[in-house]
Amino acid sequence: METTLLGRRGAVLSLEERADGRLWAIRGDEERAVWVRRCFPWSEPGHYLSLRDADEEEFALVRDPAELDPTSRAALETALALAGFVFEVTRVLEIEEEVEIRHWRVETKQGPRAFQTRLDDWPRTLPHGGLLIRDVTGDLYHLGKPAALDRHSRALLWAFVD
Amino acid sequence: MSTLEHLDDQIIGRYLDQPLRLPADLRRQIESGWEGAPVQLYALSDLDHTLRLAESWMALGPEHVAVARRAPDGAWQVQSVERSRIEAVREAPGLSANTLTLFGSPGEPALALVRYTHRQRRAFENIRFVLEEQLEGREIPSVDPDRAYADGVARPVREAQALVSGRQVAVIRRLLGYLKPYRRQLTIGMTAATLITLVSLIPPYLAGYLIDRVVRPAREGALSLGRASTIAWLAVAAMALVYVIRQGAAVVRLRLMAILGEWVARDLRSELYEHIQRLSLAFFSRKRTGSLITRVSADTDRLWDFLAFGVVDVSLSLVMLAGLGAVLLSLDWRLGLAMTLPVPFFCWLIYRHGESINRLFIRAWRKWSRVSDVLSDTIPGIRVVKAFNQEEREIRRFGERNQDVTAEFNRIHETWTTFWPLLMLAVHGTTVVVWALALPRLLGTGTALPVGTFVSFLLYTTMFIGPIEVIGQIARTMNRATTSAHRVFEVLDTEAEVRDDPDPVQLRPVHGRVAFEHVTFGYDGVRQVLRGVSFDVAPGELIGLVGPSGGGKTTIVNLIARFYDVTGGAIRIDGVDLRRLDTGHYRRQIGMVLQDPYLFHGTILENIRYGLPEATLGQAIAAAQAANAHDFVTKLQHGYDTVVGERGHTLSGGERQRVSIARAILHDPRILILDEATSSVDTETEREIQEALERLIAGRTVFAIAHRLSTLRKASRLFVIEDGRLAEHGTHHELLAKPDGKYRRLYELQLQLQ
Numbered sequence: 001m002e003t004t005l006l007g008r009r010g011a012v013l014s015l016e017e018r019a020d021g022r023l024w025a026i027r028g029d030e031e032r033a034v035w036v037r038r039c040f041p042w043s044e045p046g047h048y049l050s051l052r053d054a055d056e057e058e059f060a061l062v063r064d065p066a067e068l069d070p071t072s073r074a075a076l077e078t079a080l081a082l083a084g085f086v087f088e089v090t091r092v093l094e095i096e097e098e099v100e101i102r103h104w105r106v107e108t109k110q111g112p113r114a115f116q117t118r119l120d121d122w123p124r125t126l127p128h129g130g131l132l133i134r135d136v137t138g139d140l141y142h143l144g145k146p147a148a149l150d151r152h153s154r155a156l157l158w159a160f161v162d
Numbered sequence: 163m164s165t166l167e168h169l170d171d172q173i174i175g176r177y178l179d180q181p182l183r184l185p186a187d188l189r190r191q192i193e194s195g196w197e198g199a200p201v202q203l204y205a206l207s208d209l210d211h212t213l214r215l216a217e218s219w220m221a222l223g224p225e226h227v228a229v230a231r232r233a234p235d236g237a238w239q240v241q242s243v244e245r246s247r248i249e250a251v252r253e254a255p256g257l258s259a260n261t262l263t264l265f266g267s268p269g270e271p272a273l274a275l276v277r278y279t280h281r282q283r284r285a286f287e288n289i290r291f292v293l294e295e296q297l298e299g300r301e302i303p304s305v306d307p308d309r310a311y312a313d314g315v316a317r318p319v320r321e322a323q324a325l326v327s328g329r330q331v332a333v334i335r336r337l338l339g340y341l342k343p344y345r346r347q348l349t350i351g352m353t354a355a356t357l358i359t360l361v362s363l364i365p366p367y368l369a370g371y372l373i374d375r376v377v378r379p380a381r382e383g384a385l386s387l388g389r390a391s392t393i394a395w396l397a398v399a400a401m402a403l404v405y406v407i408r409q410g411a412a413v414v415r416l417r418l419m420a421i422l423g424e425w426v427a428r429d430l431r432s433e434l435y436e437h438i439q440r441l442s443l444a445f446f447s448r449k450r451t452g453s454l455i456t457r458v459s460a461d462t463d464r465l466w467d468f469l470a471f472g473v474v475d476v477s478l479s480l481v482m483l484a485g486l487g488a489v490l491l492s493l494d495w496r497l498g499l500a501m502t503l504p505v506p507f508f509c510w511l512i513y514r515h516g517e518s519i520n521r522l523f524i525r526a527w528r529k530w531s532r533v534s535d536v537l538s539d540t541i542p543g544i545r546v547v548k549a550f551n552q553e554e555r556e557i558r559r560f561g562e563r564n565q566d567v568t569a570e571f572n573r574i575h576e577t578w579t580t581f582w583p584l585l586m587l588a589v590h591g592t593t594v595v596v597w598a599l600a601l602p603r604l605l606g607t608g609t610a611l612p613v614g615t616f617v618s619f620l621l622y623t624t625m626f627i628g629p630i631e632v633i634g635q636i637a638r639t640m641n642r643a644t645t646s647a648h649r650v651f652e653v654l655d656t657e658a659e660v661r662d663d664p665d666p667v668q669l670r671p672v673h674g675r676v677a678f679e680h681v682t683f684g685y686d687g688v689r690q691v692l693r694g695v696s697f698d699v700a701p702g703e704l705i706g707l708v709g710p711s712g713g714g715k716t717t718i719v720n721l722i723a724r725f726y727d728v729t730g731g732a733i734r735i736d737g738v739d740l741r742r743l744d745t746g747h748y749r750r751q752i753g754m755v756l757q758d759p760y761l762f763h764g765t766i767l768e769n770i771r772y773g774l775p776e777a778t779l780g781q782a783i784a785a786a787q788a789a790n791a792h793d794f795v796t797k798l799q800h801g802y803d804t805v806v807g808e809r810g811h812t813l814s815g816g817e818r819q820r821v822s823i824a825r826a827i828l829h830d831p832r833i834l835i836l837d838e839a840t841s842s843v844d845t846e847t848e849r850e851i852q853e854a855l856e857r858l859i860a861g862r863t864v865f866a867i868a869h870r871l872s873t874l875r876k877a878s879r880l881f882v883i884e885d886g887r888l889a890e891h892g893t894h895h896e897l898l899a900k901p902d903g904k905y906r907r908l909y910e911l912q913l914q915l916q
Contacts (some may be wrong), residue, residue: 018269019263019269019270019271020263020269020270020271020272021263021271021272021275022252022263024271033252035254039379041257059638081213081894082213082254082256082259082261082277083256083257084256084257085209085256085257085258085259086257086258087258097220097524098323099323099644099645099648099649099652100322100323100648100649101319101322101323103177108215110213110214110215110216111214111216112179112215113179113215113735114177114178114179115281116177116319116323117324118322118624120531122528122531135281136282136318136321136322137279137280137281137283137318138280138317138318139258139279139280139281140257140258158521158525159521159522159524159525159528160524160525160528
């Protein structure tokens with residue numbers, strides 16, 4: 001299956017962030033406020049980006065941001081940072097098992113955080129290595145290189161890493 | 163403060179590291195900026211614009227929305243926006259960061275923009291919902307803002323674990339409270355166990371006594387042979403008596419405590435099951451069936467084990483260790499110290515071993531879940547596996563994971579098979595030390611040590627192992643017991659959301675008039691599934707409920723059956739508020755035929771008589787005949803005695819439906835609910851079911867939900883339910899006559915599809 005930049009051949013797509021704080025996609029005489037969803041957030045985060053409008057309909061599919069003009073690319077990258085935001089864990093301080101839940105206390109790039117997972121909800125190993133933990137509310141915690149963490153963190157994580 | 167509110171506060175305080183409420187000073191500041199208007203809802207925006215964790219708040223008032231951020235000096239900076247300026251509200255969800263934006267006129271900068279994690283999303287959804295309703299020109303009844311915030315934030319944790327782990331001691335104490343009714347048996351059992359422990363100390367003592375006071379003096383001629391024989395035989399008899407007493411006490415202890423544990427487990431199971439039966443449907447939608455079954459079966463079984471043996475073993479091991487220590491020290495304090503000093507260290511080693519084994523088990527369980535994933539994927543999906551010729555790949559995938567989990571379990575085996583022999587070596591090492599210390603003394607160097615005393619000593623040392631093992635496992639035993647107790651108490655402490663009035667009314671007879679008066683209802687937060695629904699249905703009317711999925715049809719029938727209570731407005735049955743009725747008596751007047759009828763494990767007869775067990779066989783047959791079920795039932799080899807349900811005879815969907823209709827006919831309800839009763843059967847079966855239903859509905863008030871509109875032609879009136887409202891109502895012909903009617907559009911759409 002061939003995927004084009006716009007999901008429709010021929011038209012040129014440009015993106016801009018406007019005063020209302022939203023990302024706007026313009027294609028020919030069509031324009032719409034959109035938000036970005038990565039098609040492959042973990043296996044290919046930089047490619048295949050779906051631009052969706054307020055009704056959740058796809059307005060365009062960006063195969064590679066490099067195909068966009070520099071202004072559009074910059075606007076897209078800002079939107080991507082927000083859409084793809086997850087907590088980046090830098091240290092694991094505590095993992096405690098309680099009834100039905102596992103309690104985690106971690107330090108992240110965004111600040112210290114405590115969260116809970118269900119006992120039978122195991123961290124997911126990502127395609128490029130690393131772990132992804134989903135807490136009971138749906139927030140995600142990414143450990144890019146568990147092996148590069150400090151000794152204490154590694155010891156706590158040992159049971160959860162292959 | 164209700165139990166639930168208290169629980170939410172506990173969850174936020176203990177687990178979530180965020181404020182329990184909107185800070186009081188900020189609330190005052192916001193309300194004074196609004197000239198005293200109250201904060202109606204609020205939410206914590208826990209991400210700043212650079213996506214770092216922060217504390218900002220969004221508050222909603224009757225006329226304004228405020229966003230408060232901390233200034234560098236720590237003071238609150240509040241920006242208020244008039245609600246009348248808001249023209250659109252948008253939420254952009256991300257993987258973990260969501261953005262809520264309030265827009266004014268097109269092209270203008272956003273009026274307000276906040277970012278937050280999923281943890282805060284429910285609280286923000288409440289605000290968003292109210293603002294969106296306002297844009298539609300609708301008002302939402304106000305709620306307690308603190309409650310809405312705490313519920314929104316704590317709910318996901320509460321749904322995973324409805325009881326915040328209390329202190330272990332408190333849980334164990336509560337558990338031991340279940341032993342109270344059996345105090346007599348407990349006292350006897352504990353006395354027997356204490357007796358076992360104490361008399362166990364006698365044989366080694368006797369052995370030493372015989373050697374030092376009888377055998378040696380007799381050999382040395384200090385004691386006459388006759389007297390020595392008499393004492394020796396008396397000692398042997400005493401020893402025999404000790405063993406008889408010990409085993410007698412063991413019988414009493416084992417039997418009494420095992421039985422007592424069963425009684426307590428039985429009490430817990432009954433209490434638990436009774437409580438589960440009384441809980442509202444909302445509870446069952448939150449908990450998995452498997453988890454509830456485990457609580458009634460496996461958890462109570464584990465508690466039996468703890469109460470029957472754990473409690474006694476642990477307390478007596480402590481007694482035994484203290485007793486042994488005292489005896490050893492009194493026999494010879496030097497050797498006693500050599501033997502007792504390492505004991506705490508051994509207990510600590512066992513505890514550490516338990517901890518590291520636990521880590522290994524977590525790893526093994528994780529790998530085990532990957533094996534289970536393959537099984538639960540491929541066995542139900544075996545047709546797809548075969549159709550795509552992927553058997554080899556699946557075998558390989560399973561093989562790899564199976565190998566992986568085996569390696570983990572082998573690692574566990576390596577650990578414990580290394581640990582225990584090493585520990586035993588250390589214990590024996592202390593015995594060697596005792597020998598090393600004792601030998602010179604036995605040979606006459608240093609302080610004298612009688613041989614008999616030393617033999618007693620050696621015999622006592624062998625008794626150390628058992629209690630050390632038990633003490634070392636205390637943490638694990640207590641953890642297992644408190645986990646199970648928690649899971650049981652979690653259910654017992656859940657309050658039913660639908661409760662009877664203290665002075666309930668019984669309608670005799672029930673006529674079946676059902677009136678909705680401005681009924682609003684929401685399952686979750688302030689989001690309303692029904693938004694002010696009003697209607698009045700006369701006894702004997704057949705009401706067809708139609709409309710798109712998610713519009714609120716099933717919610718209406720759930721409210722009529724009082725599975726939930728309304729959030730606003732009232733439902734009246736024969737003029738009496740439903741909340742004032744005796745629920746048990748009222749539900750006996752309600753019949754339900756569902757899309758996927760559930761038959762219990764048992765005979766067809768038992769299933770038909772489920773609502774009226776005292777019905778005669780003749781009545782059961784008459785009901786089955788009316789339900790068009792009699793014919794197919796009599797064709798079965800075992801007729802009405804055919805066992806159906808789980809592991810029983812498999813009936814087709816249409817057959818099960820007709821049995822369930824017979825069940826409803828026999829139950830003879832005044833108000834009948836038909837929820838998609840014919841949607842999953844073929845045309846011929848549908849005709850038979852329709853016939854049966856027509857007999858069933860005669861003379862009753864009926865609410866029928868159907869997607870196939872043709873099945874509702876005979877309805878007295880049709881209610882079109884859309885977006886939580888009664889959008890249209892009237893007869894089939896009246897509604898078809900409306901040129902732009904919703905019903906007409908739905909009907910025409912279905913005709914085209916046919």
